[in-house]
Amino acid sequence: MDLALLRTFVTVHRAGSFTRAAALLGLSQPAVTSQIRTLERQVGRPLFLRQARGVTPTTIGDELAHKAAPHLDALVEIAETGLDEDSSLRTLHLAGPPEFTAEQALPALTELTGDDGQGLALRASFGNAEEVLEGLAAGHHDLAISTARPRGPLLTATPLCDEEHVLVAAPRWAGTALENLPVVEVHESLPFVARYWASVFDSLPAASGTVIVPDLRAVLACAVAGAGLAVLPRYLCGPALERGDVVALHEPAVPPLRTYFLVVRTGTLAMPHIARAHERLLRAAAQWR
Template identity: 70%
Template sequence: MDLALLRTFVAVHRAGSFTRAAALLGLSQPAVTSQIRTLERQLGRPLFHRRARGVTPTAVGDELAHKAAPHLDALLRIAETEREASGTSRTLHLAGPPEFLCLRVLPALAPLVGQGQNLRTALAPDARESLDGLAAGQHDLVVTTSRPRGALFTTSPLCDEELVLVAAPYWAALTDPAELRAKGPEALDGIPVVEIHESLPLVTRYWAAVFDSVPDCAATVVVPDLRAVRECVRAGAGLAVLPRYLCRDALDRGEVVALLEPALPPLRTWFLAVRTGSLALAHLARAHDRLLRAAALW
């Protein structure tokens, strides 16, 4: 059986789409369709159900993917070992929210640069945009708080971060923690809200976990970088929900104040996402492993 046909088949199985698989393989969509039809004729069985949006595998398709994919990944791993031995460098393309990439991911990967690794980053606050780019082959690795689903992605938990409700001392002095515990968000009426998006993603997560409610306020300041949110809060623009690691120094210096310290603080989980099978690439596997080990100390 032609390995090129199997490679295309596994790409379609993982991508769930002829078009997406074609982009990942560097082929035209008609070429991918033709190769799948050729393989189906050789096997005498349909491998995919054609849907309005993409394809889903038949039972035969699932069985073939289960058998073939590990061997194709092993062959890719062998080819990558030979490539590394020849001294050919690869560039790692990663994407994620700007503050997490800048303060967590890039410092952890920096030692790899001294070992010949090239890095390119896409600062993308929107998780869907990052994952679409990963699916399309624009990125190799994405850090995200939205766990992707589907066979196209392989996802590993990276770390949990604690969320803190903070404000500048001026606003904190106007807020009674006991009243906040008793009344909930009502006690914060009149304090402006600073967020990374109009949908209030961090405020909504905090309100749900701590107050068992949804926010009925709108953001006064919206800026798509949590470092900028922190600086706005520090300057007195209002309250915000921030990861503790990002505001720890400001809390220690008294520049911002935690308005509440719940017994069970809300957490946000970060994930590492790659395209399934791509960890056979040595440079990607090395970065992936380094991030997992670094995150144990975060």
């Protein structure tokens, strides 16, 4: 069976579309279609069901992908790292939300990059849940951290940790009615504040965003400066709370939580460098607040 055909097949399986697979492979869509038809003739069975939007793998298509994908990934890894016996470095491509990845995940993985024989190099990229899972499925990443659990057999998710959300503001706002406070958020839709209000107060916030900045670390800085209230993960605002830079405006009996998942392509935990990073993050997460 032609490895080039298998590579195209696995890319289509991950992308869910001939068009997206063609873009990832640098081929034309007719070329991708032709290669899949050739492989289907060799297998003697259809591998995909064509739909108005993309394709869905057949049962045999899923089976072939799960058998072939880990081995193709291993070949790609060999091609990227080379066969130089003088270098044991393996590259791990990690993707996740910027703040959590920077503040929690990357520091936890640094012990695997030292001169201790582990031989791991890190390459990180940031994005929202949809972006990182799509990139993982397409083979751009080895490991992804996501706030959404993926569906289907292509990706395997393991709960990593729960993130507690805290309603905070600068001390000068303490005692002020919440509805009179300006709001600092990462988006006009107020995703953190709205989620907090729905969970704790069973309502929607009345105020709109006064300061909108697309990074939780910048949201914290604005809250410390007195720009208004913010809802932030405890891991991020905990040090500021301890210093008194911000105060908690409300202490619900059951704080709002958000779950993070550690996600890999099914079968790739057989690759030692991915397995080591996966295990290290799970161990580190047991200590996170």
